[in-house]
Amino acid sequence: MLPFSKFHPASLLDLHQWSTLSRNEVGPFLQRFGIQPLGRKFPMLRIYEQLLGVSPTTSIEEDMLGEGLVRVAKVAEWFGISSEVLLDQLRAPNNEYPPLYAFGPKRHLMLKAQVKQMLASPRNAFQILTPIPEHTLPGSRLARHLEVSQTRVDAVLANKDDLPARIISQGRVRYIVSDVARRFTLSGSDEPPSATDAKESGCAQKAVHRQAGGTPRGLFADTAAYAAAQAKTPCSCTETGADARRGDCLHRASSEAKLSKT
Known part of the structure; x- marks a missing residue:
């Protein structure tokens, strides 16, 4: 009672x-x-x-x-x-x-x-x-x-x-x-990609172009290369040259990823 x-x-x-x-x-x-x-x-x-x-x-x-x-x-x-x-x-x-x-x-x-x-x-x-x-x-x-x-x-x-x-x-x-x-x-999220997401996507795209060596490779080959680049271990901040410039893609999380923890 x-x-x-x-x-x-x-x-x-x-x-x-x-x-x-x-x-x-x-x-x-x-x-x-x-x-x-x-x-x-x-x-x-x-x-x-x-x-x-x-x-x-x-x-x-x-x-x-x-x-x-x-x-x-x-x-x-x-x-x-x-x-x-x-x-x-x-x-x-x-x-x-x-x-x-x-x-x-x-x-x-x-x-x-x-x-x-x-x-x-x-x-x-x-x-x-x-x-x-x-x-x-x-x-x-x-x-x-x-x-x-x-x-x-x-x-x-x-x-x-x-x-x-x-x-x-x-x-x-x-x-x-x-x-x-x-x-x-x-x-869920219906927002456009954040600036961080765009950078990470840019890293993967650059990896594809480096692997392609500037030569056209066809739709399925480019798709496979892009997927492999995304699955690849993230770029190291300790590398030099072009890879060093890609280091700013590390240790970032989009706002939506953070939200899922709440």
């Missing part, structure tokens, strides 16, 4: 109760953030840190997180306003509401304990939980952090109807990094 302890081994039924999401969608939802079960259960601490980006440091914070989430529609009912009005207020700069967890068009949630604290306080106060660094980032910092082009980030954030998961606090929007990274992994 709620509240769960931070080491509670939660079943899908437990997480349905904690998150308000349906039991069938809990598993796929958690996979968006790279959250895997331990056996058949999910340790709640894993959910707190990877999904909400907070980790309880006191028993009070543990109880707050363990009480679960509540839908904005229910919060609006408690406040006596419509869901649309509350969402507008939650997105307004410097608002005094608890954070909004925007996980999708129909998945606007808040931490139930913070809402209850605000309702009970004569000054609308609630306890703030310290976020884990770089669990979320503003859109302007995603490209550098994930080592992708700003063009790709802009493309993901352009579709306002299908934005990555984000946390909105005092009107400031920060995107959950794991969900953004997953978007890039699924979409």
Whole structure:
């Protein structure tokens, strides 16, 4: 029963109760953030840190997180306003509401304990939980952090109807990094080759021309030579002459290769 302890081994039924999401969608939802079960259960601490980006440091914070989430529609009912009005207020700069967890068009949630604290306080106060660094980032910092082009980030954030998961606090929007990274992994790369890729390709092309000795060799011969040049051990930075100029092709990785490690 709620509240769960931070080491509670939660079943899908437990997480349905904690998150308000349906039991069938809990598993796929958690996979968006790279959250895997331990056996058949999910340790709640894993959910707190990877999904909400907070980790309880006191028993009070543990109880707050363990009480679960509540839908904005229910919060609006408690406040006596419509869901649309509350969402507008939650997105307004410097608002005094608890954070909004925007996980999708129909998945606007808040931490139930913070809402209850605000309702009970004569000054609308609630306890703030310290976020884990770089669990979320503003859109302007995603490209550098994930080592992708700003063009790709802009493309993901352009579709306002299908934005990555984000946390909105005092009107400031920060995107959950794991969900953004997953978007890039699924979409693959449709960018033109980088300057590094072009250099590496140039190295292989030069090797083909040297092997060809300037004499036309036919389509299949050139193709085989090009493949062999690419498979060949990379050029050494210690060589002299023309090979020395090819040394700058070593120890480079494209931005997409780096992204696959995240």
